[in-house]
Amino acid sequence: MTRPYRQRVLALTPCHHLESRWAALDIHEQHRCVRGPETGMAMVRGRMGGTGNAFNFGEITMTRASVALDDGTLGHGWVRGRDRRHAELIALVDACAQQAGLVRRIDDELIAPLQDALTTREAQASRTAAATRVDFFTLVRGE
């Protein structure tokens, strides 16, 4: 798994869920924050007509954090919103996943199940939307 792949899974997972799954791994690497966690904004860009030129659409709150493990390994995390703990956790997981001894467990026991949970959540939302799929009949006027 790549760092951006893990980052996406961790950012889309609700923080309390991530917190409990991470605790279950029982990995206790000492870390300190070297940047943030700090909250700011990202300007979101849209495209005219969905595919055309970019325009500045509006902003979202976001939080970022960078941590260093005791051996100096750096980890980074970014997340939409203002949850500083969430950003720090993502950075911590990212840093730990740079450790040869931990990466396998993190990918197999944390990222993969969280991705499965996201897939399940998406599928359920999709099936809920699918239940409202409609086929309108066009009536011929005057009959």
Added chain:
Amino acid sequence: MYVAVKGGEQAIANAHRLLADRRRGERDQAELDVAQIAGQLRLSVDRVMSEASLYDPELAALALKQASGDLIEAVFLLRAYRTTLPRLAVSEPLDTGSMRIERRISATYKDIPGGQILGPTYDYTHRLLDFLQLAEGEVPTPARAEEALEACPQILDLLNDEGLIEQERDDGSEPYDITRDPPDFPVDRATRLQMLARGDEGYLLALGYSTQRGYGRNHPFAGEIRLGQVDIEIHVEEWDEVICIGEIALSECQMVNQFGGSREAAPQFTRGYGLAFGHNERKTMAMALVDRALRAEELGESVTSPAQQAEFVLAHADNVESSGFVSHLKLPHYVDFQSELELLRRLRKAHEAQRSRAGDPQQKRENVSEEAKATERASKGVHHERL
């Protein structure tokens, strides 16, 4: 002109305490929780985020609570908060084609890949008050189909083999940002869309409606309306990669309008575009109508109606600006008004002098003595105010 005043601290503090009391309401009722507002008044939350131009459902819900449900006040609160935050990133342009669809309809094509998905809509409700909601009733969980949705591609791109619809292509140009530099009219379409995206829904709705009623008619069809979740991606230097930092709910409207064409280009349908944070369908439709109306000049149409006049439309669309300027009329204008009074008095004196030269002196004199009394009252007010 407003001249600063001093004093009144105690009265103002008490007024705010009274306001807090009114906001809280009857104490035997449970206090509203911000999470309840975010969860159960989500369309208000979405509108506040959209017009504040800041996506953060929790803060928008807090703003609504603090504003006692006044949408424009809540927009103001969130917009003000926005100024306290640094900008950390600019996102990659949204890929709304990859939206995780909650609702998706087209009024132009009946059979579309992925189908017509009604989603959570007030359409087709009977607009009858549901008195059951006065009581606490159980709400059933939503129905779930066996199969997930098929892919729902953007209809206007897909169903355009004949080239009948204008295509939107990216020429890579860097968009103007009105939060960094004030708009300088005339403005390009990127700037217009940024201003419309934060524009007041009621105002844009009225302008969009005006185009339908004939003031800048361009015969629109709702080509596609979609609602759902889209990834937010930013480029990060640390990894030199594009990463996803989360998802947001978006509403999008692709309007198809009557023809444009030129000597070189054959006639084709033209387009208007609407995009908003959250579930904001009406806003996106109004935005798309106004976006199209504002393209009049570019498409060689004569500019004859209010909705086609960019400076008029855009300079009055922001409800933080407009309510600010209207509301400032409530602030003490005693000194300003005093100078107007004096000016008026001089004018009337000159008027009277003119009249008396022409004869008819009696009536005027009475008016002047009344006016002198009024002036005395007003000037006392000024002195009191300026203590």
